[in-house]
Amino acid sequence: MKERHNALLAAAKLIETVQEVVTQEPGRQVGTVGKLQVFPNAPNVVPGLVKHSIELRDLSAEKIARLGDEIQKRAQEIAKETETEIIVDKVEHDPPAVADPEMQAKIEGAAAGLGLKTMRLPSGAGHDAQMMAKIGPIGMIFVPSVDGISHSPKEFTRWQDCTNGANVLLQTILRIDRAAA
Numbered sequence: 444m445k446e447r448h449n450a451l452l453a454a455a456k457l458i459e460t461v462q463e464v465v466t467q468e469p470g471r472q473v474g475t476v477g478k479l480q481v482f483p484n485a486p487n488v489v490p491g492l493v494k495h496s497i498e499l500r501d502l503s504a505e506k507i508a509r510l511g512d513e514i515q516k517r518a519q520e521i522a523k524e525t526e527t528e529i530i531v532d533k534v535e536h537d538p539p540a541v542a543d544p545e546m547q548a549k550i551e552g553a554a555a556g557l558g559l560k561t562m563r564l565p566s567g568a569g570h571d572a573q574m575m576a577k578i579g580p581i582g583m584i585f586v587p588s589v590d591g592i593s594h595s596p597k598e599f600t601r602w603q604d605c606t607n608g609a610n611v612l613l614q615t616i617l618r619i620d621r622a623a624a
Contacts, residue, residue: 451481451490453525460517461497464510472501472510473567497531500567502539540573543580546615549622550582553614559607584611 458476465474475498482492497514499507515531522529547563554561564585566572572581586608589599 447489448526449489450493450527453521453527453529454479454493454495456521456525457518457529458495460521461514464513464517465499470501470506471565471567472499472506474499474510502541502565502567504538507539537573540576540581542582546580546582549618550584550611550615553618554611556614557607557610559611584608
């Protein structure tokens with residue numbers, strides 16, 4: 444056992460490290476390992492190669508970079524400890540997208556005009572808005588899900604809340620159109 448160079452063991456330690464690094468300080472940052480490929484993926488063969496994703500998200504690009512640097516440093520320590528090689532390739536980097544205050548105000552005004560209450564929510568998720576922010580100001584309209592459950596097969600949103608969200612979107616677009624005219 445001591446002579447094995449188990450890539451899966453190294454990957455498991457790195458996955459645990461992602462959790463530790465991301466939770467070691469207060470904030471809304473998240474780190475996710477959601478994809479794992481093990482080679483040769485046989486029950487009786489010590490894995491020689493593991494590929495997995497690491498996704499870091501926060502509203503601060505500086506924090507993402509700092510957390511990434513710490514994970515990279517610890518990855519090299521794990522490689523040395525497990526006598527494996529760990530290569531971290533940055534495959535994709537999308538900067539955090541912050542909602543435009545004017546767009547948020549238009550959304551809130553549209554909701555108020557419909558008699559709906561609003562609250563501002565930060566979102567660390569990689570929505571389409573993150574891509575759209577590269578070409579113009581963005582804002583997002585969230586509708587309530589029953590029991591607050593989202594991004595899950597158990598998620599359910601009442602039709603009236605969907606209707607309200609669509610009407611807020613329509614009224615926001617009309618406000619933007621009037622402002623541009």
